[in-house]
Amino acid sequence: MNPRKLLLRTLSAACALGLWWLSSGTLFNPILVPPPHKVAVNLWEMTAEGEILFHAWASLRRVIVGYAFGSVLGILTGVAVARIRIAEDMLEPPLQFVRNITPVAIIPLAVNAFGLEEPSKYFVIIYSTIIPVVFNTAAGVASTPQIRVRAAMCLGAGRWEIFARVVLPSAWPFILTGLRVALGFAFMGVVAAEMIAAESGVGYLIMQSRNMLLPEQMFSGLFLLGLIGLVTDRAFQFTIGRLMRRYMLQTAAFD
Amino acid sequence: MSWRVLRLEGVGKDFDRADGGVAQVLRDVTLTVERGSFFTLLGPSGCGKSTLLNIVAGFEGATTGGVSLDDTPVTGPGTDRTVIFQDVSNALFPWMNARENVEFGPKMARLGARARQELSEKYLRLVGLDADGGKFPFELSGGMKQRIQIARALANDPDILLMDEPFAALDAITKKHLQVEFRKIWNETGKTIFYITHDIFEALLLSTHLAVMTAGPEAGIKEIFQIDLKEPRSPSNPDFAALYSRVESLIDEEVQRMRAR
Numbered sequence: 001m002n003p004r005k006l007l008l009r010t011l012s013a014a015c016a017l018g019l020w021w022l023s024s025g026t027l028f029n030p031i032l033v034p035p036p037h038k039v040a041v042n043l044w045e046m047t048a049e050g051e052i053l054f055h056a057w058a059s060l061r062r063v064i065v066g067y068a069f070g071s072v073l074g075i076l077t078g079v080a081v082a083r084i085r086i087a088e089d090m091l092e093p094p095l096q097f098v099r100n101i102t103p104v105a106i107i108p109l110a111v112n113a114f115g116l117e118e119p120s121k122y123f124v125i126i127y128s129t130i131i132p133v134v135f136n137t138a139a140g141v142a143s144t145p146q147i148r149v150r151a152a153m154c155l156g157a158g159r160w161e162i163f164a165r166v167v168l169p170s171a172w173p174f175i176l177t178g179l180r181v182a183l184g185f186a187f188m189g190v191v192a193a194e195m196i197a198a199e200s201g202v203g204y205l206i207m208q209s210r211n212m213l214l215p216e217q218m219f220s221g222l223f224l225l226g227l228i229g230l231v232t233d234r235a236f237q238f239t240i241g242r243l244m245r246r247y248m249l250q251t252a253a254f255d
Numbered sequence: 256m257s258w259r260v261l262r263l264e265g266v267g268k269d270f271d272r273a274d275g276g277v278a279q280v281l282r283d284v285t286l287t288v289e290r291g292s293f294f295t296l297l298g299p300s301g302c303g304k305s306t307l308l309n310i311v312a313g314f315e316g317a318t319t320g321g322v323s324l325d326d327t328p329v330t331g332p333g334t335d336r337t338v339i340f341q342d343v344s345n346a347l348f349p350w351m352n353a354r355e356n357v358e359f360g361p362k363m364a365r366l367g368a369r370a371r372q373e374l375s376e377k378y379l380r381l382v383g384l385d386a387d388g389g390k391f392p393f394e395l396s397g398g399m400k401q402r403i404q405i406a407r408a409l410a411n412d413p414d415i416l417l418m419d420e421p422f423a424a425l426d427a428i429t430k431k432h433l434q435v436e437f438r439k440i441w442n443e444t445g446k447t448i449f450y451i452t453h454d455i456f457e458a459l460l461l462s463t464h465l466a467v468m469t470a471g472p473e474a475g476i477k478e479i480f481q482i483d484l485k486e487p488r489s490p491s492n493p494d495f496a497a498l499y500s501r502v503e504s505l506i507d508e509e510v511q512r513m514r515a516r
Contacts, residue, residue, distance in 0.1 A: 145342075145345035145346075147340045147342055147345050147346050148345055148346060148347075148348070150312070150314055150332065150338065150340075151340065151346045151347075152359070152363075153314075154312065154333075154334070154336065154337040154408075154411075154413070155334065155359050155360035155363055155408075155411050156334040156360055156363035157359075157363050165359075166348070169348070169350050246350040246391070247350045249350060249391050249392075249393055
């Protein structure tokens with residue numbers, strides 16, 4: 001990072017903290033919206049007590065399970081919708097309908113159907129994940145250039161080889177975009193679910209802190225949420241950059 | 256597979272139009288392409304040349320008539336016929352480097368790593384890209400990409416190369432070099448070439464046989480020439496010039512006829 005960029009970024013962070021500090025006690029009640037230094041102290045204490053790690057891990061564990069299932073299910077469904085006529089005719093209408101129902105709205109149903117324990121969280125995360133993955137996968141598979149498939153046919157590729165070695169690699173940039181969006185959705189889903197019905201997790205921490213009039217703790221939860229999201233997104237990008245780099249090259253060839 | 260002639264007999268192709276009608280694109284195309292020849296199909300744009308090539312490739316079926324190698328009908332794509340596409344960026348596999356692209360056919364044929372490597376080295380050398388095997392398509396110019404596509408096709412050892420205006424999207428200088436080089440490659444490999452172009456000069460420079468198409472719809476064959484020009488072929492040769500104007504007037508006639516409709 002060049003010095004100018006570093007300076008500007010530091011400045012913008014300082015401005016945000018400054019505004020927060022100024023508004024607490026003037027614009028807002030300092031008991032309900034505490035200044036940043038009080039939050040920092042609280043964050044430090046909660047980290048030392050292991051509470052931060054406990055809630056972060058609770059949310060992360062749910063996301064890992066739900067996201068893994070949702071991704072696999074989403075890719076399979078997306079491929080089916082794009083490649084199999086019957087699947088398209090049968091799945092497209094319900095998917096188009098369901099995609100309008102936000103994950104938050106599905107939480108009461110999830111609790112009714114799967115109870116207050118983990119399964120209802122998994123359901124909400126799978127639901128949040130699957131929608132963007134299905135639509136991106138289907139778009140990617142459908143947009144494979146026809147002549148690329150034809151070239152493979154001339155070179156002796158059979159049906160399965162065309163799918164595995166031509167269609168799927170052509171679709172990867174789309175699928176990966178869907179997976180990245182879905183990762184963000186998964187966190188939104190889990191936090192909302194934890195706010196409504198849970199005994200652990202970052203969403204629970206935030207809601208519970210508000211109810212118990214512990215605003216410093218509430219802010220610590222928000223900070224934690226931003227941090228987890230940032231780290232997982234970066235980790236995702238890094239992994240893709242390492243493992244899938246050759247499939248992302250084609251975006252440069254679409255000039 | 257040993258065969259003597261590629262035959263197109265009474266090939267016609269209809270497409271359903273958006274308004275519910277039927278468009279007859281090709282009508283009664285009959286051609287004989289002898290093994291080892293360089294057969295070029297020349298015609299004004301939109302006359303159905305590519306459709307005809309797609310039918311020979313087996314990508315599309317003919318509405319009437321059919322294509323056969325001797326007496327064996329062509330029913331679908333096969334490794335005996337490989338297409339070289341004009342849109343090379345989409346034809347190549349962008350996630351594979353040049354070598355991997357060339358080795359795709361041999362891999363599908365279940366050849367071992369050693370045999371594949373020998374083939375890719377041989378054909379990358381033939382197209383003059385032996386030093387660029389590790390590069391990915393996005394790192395290569397249009398002309399280089401087209402060389403890779405030619406090497407990829409040859410490494411699969413087809414009997415016939417079906418070429419759909421392969422050099423039309425290249426700049427004039429690259430195009431000229433590739434035309435000359437490709438003719439050498441054809442000489443060395445002895446493949447049968449079924450070539451499509453709208454460029455009269457290119458057709459006369461490369462082909463042993465030239466079929467001029469009538470304007471579409473209902474396009475067919477107007478006239479077939481056997482080309483025995485003095486080698487090396489050059490536009491300054493009077494025979495070349497004479498044949499050029501002859502073919503040009505045929506094409507002009509067709510363009511006029513199309514406009515008059």
